[in-house]
Amino acid sequence: MSMPALTSDSAPKIVPTASAPTAASASVVTMTPKQPPKAERYVKMAREAAVRVVPPLIVLALFLIVWELLCRRAGSALPPPSRVFSDTRELIFDPFFDHGGIDKGLFWHLEASLRRVAIGYAIAAIVGVAVGTLIGQSVWAMRGLDPIFQVLRTIPPLAWLPLSLAAFRDGQPSAIFVIFITSVWPIIINTAVGIRNIPQDYRNVAAVVQLNPLEFFAKIMIPAAAPYIFTGLRIGIGLSWLAIVAAEMLIGGVGIGFFIWDAWNSSHISEIVLALFYVGIIGFVLDRLIATVGKVVTRGTATN
Amino acid sequence: MAYLKLDHVDKTFTRGATTTEVLKDINLTIEKGEYVSIIGHSGCGKSTMLNIVAGLTTATSGGVLLEEREVNSPGPDRAVVFQNHSLLPWLTVYENVRLGVDKVFAKTKTRAERDAWTMHNLNLVQMAHAKDKRPNEISGGMKQRVGIARALAMEPKVLLLDEPFGALDALTRAHLQDSVMALHQKLGNTILMITHDVDEAVLLSDRIVMMTNGPSAHIGEVLEVALPRPRKRLELATNATYVKCRQRVLEFLYERHRFVEAA
Numbered sequence: 096m097s098m099p100a101l102t103s104d105s106a107p108k109i110v111p112t113a114s115a116p117t118a119a120s121a122s123v124v125t126m127t128p129k130q131p132p133k134a135e136r137y138v139k140m141a142r143e144a145a146v147r148v149v150p151p152l153i154v155l156a157l158f159l160i161v162w163e164l165l166c167r168r169a170g171s172a173l174p175p176p177s178r179v180f181s182d183t184r185e186l187i188f189d190p191f192f193d194h195g196g197i198d199k200g201l202f203w204h205l206e207a208s209l210r211r212v213a214i215g216y217a218i219a220a221i222v223g224v225a226v227g228t229l230i231g232q233s234v235w236a237m238r239g240l241d242p243i244f245q246v247l248r249t250i251p252p253l254a255w256l257p258l259s260l261a262a263f264r265d266g267q268p269s270a271i272f273v274i275f276i277t278s279v280w281p282i283i284i285n286t287a288v289g290i291r292n293i294p295q296d297y298r299n300v301a302a303v304v305q306l307n308p309l310e311f312f313a314k315i316m317i318p319a320a321a322p323y324i325f326t327g328l329r330i331g332i333g334l335s336w337l338a339i340v341a342a343e344m345l346i347g348g349v350g351i352g353f354f355i356w357d358a359w360n361s362s363h364i365s366e367i368v369l370a371l372f373y374v375g376i377i378g379f380v381l382d383r384l385i386a387t388v389g390k391v392v393t394r395g396t397a398t399n
Numbered sequence: 400m401a402y403l404k405l406d407h408v409d410k411t412f413t414r415g416a417t418t419t420e421v422l423k424d425i426n427l428t429i430e431k432g433e434y435v436s437i438i439g440h441s442g443c444g445k446s447t448m449l450n451i452v453a454g455l456t457t458a459t460s461g462g463v464l465l466e467e468r469e470v471n472s473p474g475p476d477r478a479v480v481f482q483n484h485s486l487l488p489w490l491t492v493y494e495n496v497r498l499g500v501d502k503v504f505a506k507t508k509t510r511a512e513r514d515a516w517t518m519h520n521l522n523l524v525q526m527a528h529a530k531d532k533r534p535n536e537i538s539g540g541m542k543q544r545v546g547i548a549r550a551l552a553m554e555p556k557v558l559l560l561d562e563p564f565g566a567l568d569a570l571t572r573a574h575l576q577d578s579v580m581a582l583h584q585k586l587g588n589t590i591l592m593i594t595h596d597v598d599e600a601v602l603l604s605d606r607i608v609m610m611t612n613g614p615s616a617h618i619g620e621v622l623e624v625a626l627p628r629p630r631k632r633l634e635l636a637t638n639a640t641y642v643k644c645r646q647r648v649l650e651f652l653y654e655r656h657r658f659v660e661a662a
Contacts, residue, residue, distance in 0.1 A: 296485040299455055302473035304499045304553070314498065318489040393489075 174365050182365035197349050197357065205373060207349040208339050211267070212381075215274025216335045223279045223331070224324060227286025228316060237287070248280035252338035256345055266346035270339065277338040278331035282324070289323025290316055318393075325389030332385050336378045401428035402589060403452070403557050407461035410447055421447050423615040425461070427608060429557070434583055434590045436600040438648060439610030440656070445593045446561060448610075452591060453479050453559050465556060475503045478550035482562040484542040486534040486549075493530035496520055496549045503553045520552040521545075523582060540571035547579070551586070560592035564599065573632065576603060584629055597652070601644045602630060609651045619656060622647055 159176050166175035174182065190202035230237045255276050259269040293316065301315050317324070343352025351370055358366035408425040411418050421444040429435050437445045450456035452463050454473035462469050465476065478499070486495045497517045504513055521527040524544040529537055534545070543563060550558055563579075564572040580603060583590060594600050600607045604624050611619040624644050626635065635641040 296481060296483060297487065299453075299473070299479070299481065300485050300487065302455060303453065303475060303477070303479050304502050305474055306502065310502075315487070318487070321489075 174368070179365040179368045182363070183369040186366065186369060197347075197353065199349060201351075201354070201370070201373060204349055204351045204354045204370075205377065208343060208351045209377070211270050211343075211350070212274055212332075212335050212339050215271040216278055216332060218271075219275045219277075219279040219282060219331055219335070220328060222275075223282025223327065224286050224317075226279075227283040227324075227327070228290050228312065228320075230283065231287040231290025231320070232316075241287075244280065244283060248284075252277040252334075253341050253345070256342055260346075266348055270342045270346050270350075273338055273342045274335045278335040281330035281334065282327040285323045285327025285330070286320060289320030292323070293319045321393040322389070325385065325393060329382060329385045329389065332381050333378065336374075336381055340374060401464070402431040402433075402466060403429040403591070404464040405448075405452065405461070406464060408448070408451060408458045408463070409460045410444065410451065410456070411459045420615045421613055422451075422458075423617045425618060427618065427621075429589060429591065431589055432587045434592070434603055434605045435608060436592045436594050436604040436606070437608045437610060438594055438597065438600045438652070439616065440612055440652065441595065443610045443613045443616040445610055445616075449479075449559055449561050449591065449593050452557070453477050455479075475499060475553035476556045477559055478553040478555035479559045479561060480543070480546045480550045480563045482565050484534070484539075484546040484566075486542055486545055488534050491531050491533055492526060492537070492545050493517060493521065495534070495545060496552050499549050499553045517552060520548040523551060524548045524578065538571075540567055540575055543567065543575060544578070547582070551582070551588075556589065558588045558590045560590060562593050562595070564594075564596070572599075577632065579603065580628075580630065597645055597648045600648060601641060602632065602635065607644070607648060609648065609656075611656050620651055 163175045163177060165171075166173050166178075180187075186201055190200040192200045193203060226240070230240055252273050255273050256269060259272040259276075260266070263269050263272065297315050297319055301311050306314060339350070340352040340355065343350035344356040347353050347356075351374060355367050355370045358364070358370065405425050405427040408422060409420070410422040411420045413419075425448060427435075437448060439445050447456060451458050452470075454463075454470055454477065457471055462471065464470070470477065486492075487498070490498065497513070500508075500513050500517050500520075504516065508516060518527060518530070521530055524547050526541060526544050526548060529541060529545075534542055537545075543566075547563070560579075564575055567575065576599060579590075582588070583603075592600075592603065601624055607622040607624060608618055609620045609622065610616050622644060624640075626638065626640055626644075
């Protein structure tokens with residue numbers, strides 16, 4: 096009984112003392128933040144951007160300086176950054192030339208690699224989601240397939256290449272197959288986990304509404320498992336970009352992998368450095384791309 | 400003639416070598432337009448009973464008859480309002496309701512009619528203003544309203560409420576109870592509700608089915624709540640019949656079938 100008595104006692108005491116200053120200070124407080132918001136907001140945004148951009152720039156500059164210092168002396172095995180730039184000036188500023196054969200600009204090499212990745216990865220995405228759904232949905236499919244997949248997924252991508260060359264008797268489909276076989280496992284496994292984790296509630300809703308299997312797949316399974324599926328897709332795109340360079344080194348032809356190998360054979364070390372830079376940037380962009388698509392697609396599900 | 404009938408329903412769960420009898424010989428008939436509550440301590444199998452009526456679980460023996468026909472698979476004629484709303488988070492409020500409408504009235508209503516019917520049901524629960532919001536953008540009470548709209552929109556023969564107000568705070572709960580009462584008054588649905596709240600059961604129901612404790616739970620007693628409708632929460636507090644009904648349920652739950660903590 097003492098609790099309510101205490102609160103009702105203290106409540107009226109607070110009201111008169113508090114109301115006067117809040118009324119007075121409220122007019123001041125609401126006025127002040129209204130005046131300088133624009134300039135302040137830009138400063139704030141600039142500061143936030145600087146916090147993100149400046150540290151990596153500093154590290155990059157330090158890295159280039161150290162590299163330059165280490166490799167500047169005569170007889171150094173690797174070229175310093177300044178040499179890389181002067182050696183590859185043509186390649187940087189004219190990526191679109193095409194002299195026939197494999198004597199093409201870097202754009203065409205990267206385009207050929209990206210095309211192989213796009214095809215192999217697209218097949219992997221479709222097959223991976225389909226097989227993952229099967230494994231996630233059916234206990235028997237899981238029991239039968241999961242142990243086999245666990246073994247297969249540990250095989251290094253390049254180990255598949257000779258076998259696929261023997262099967263396809265051509266470089267192009269072999270490279271695509273290697274991309275596919277590399278990136279399909281994480282997609283399968285993550286999709287299966289996502290499907291298995293669909294809450295029983297959603298299944299109940301689908302049962303009451305009487306969705307048919309196709310509608311259930313499209314309207315419940317895929318959206319509910321989307322965060323998991325995109326985790327797999329993101330790992331998959333990274334792996335396929337890792338695998339393409341190695342595969343192309345072996346199959347030859349146009350492609351960034353063979354460009355690097357060709358540069359090594361011709362002792363154009365600077366060209367290798369430039370190609371690695373592009374490979375890194377593109378890998379980064381691919382990863383971000385899938386992450387962004389995933390974020391947009393799963394905006395409802397992820398925040399559940 | 401019984402509208403909904405549970406006929407000698409038994410349910411046992413088998414896990415490995417152990418078999419647990421959850422429900423034993425449940426017999427219950429519900430008339431059209433009746434509001435029946437099932438009350439009992441947690442673990443007494445009342446959710447299992449509702450799931451059997453919904454068709455989400457199958458009875459081990461016995462069966463459920465709806466208008467003289469056996470039902471053993473889920474369907475929109477027995478729409479469920481789930482305890483945790485179970486709205487699909489990637490769909491808007493409107494799309495959540497529309498999903499059921501599109502399936503149930505695929506052949507009988509045109510696209511425009513389905514849209515109008517969806518909006519009509521959102522209006523019934525006063526949620527039309529939030530039709531483009533996603534479930535994570537609205538409050539718990541609002542989610543449950545949408546859940547009710549989704550179920551109502553399927554025009555179920557029996558509306559099954561699985562502790563629909565359990566996850567809500569007291570004020571929201573009272574508000575929603577009044578809404579459900581008003582809807583029942585207006586639409587005349589047959590409703591089977593699970594609850595563990597004595598006041599809620601007495602306030603809303605025509606009959607209260609009291610379950611004994613499990614395992615082998617069965618119907619211990621059925622209480623008629625002879626209160627005229629529409630019922631007013633405030634006036635009932637001192638109503639003699641209300642107080643007596645409440646007393647009866649409390650006695651059943653806390654004296655005769657006290658909840659024994661499972662070891």
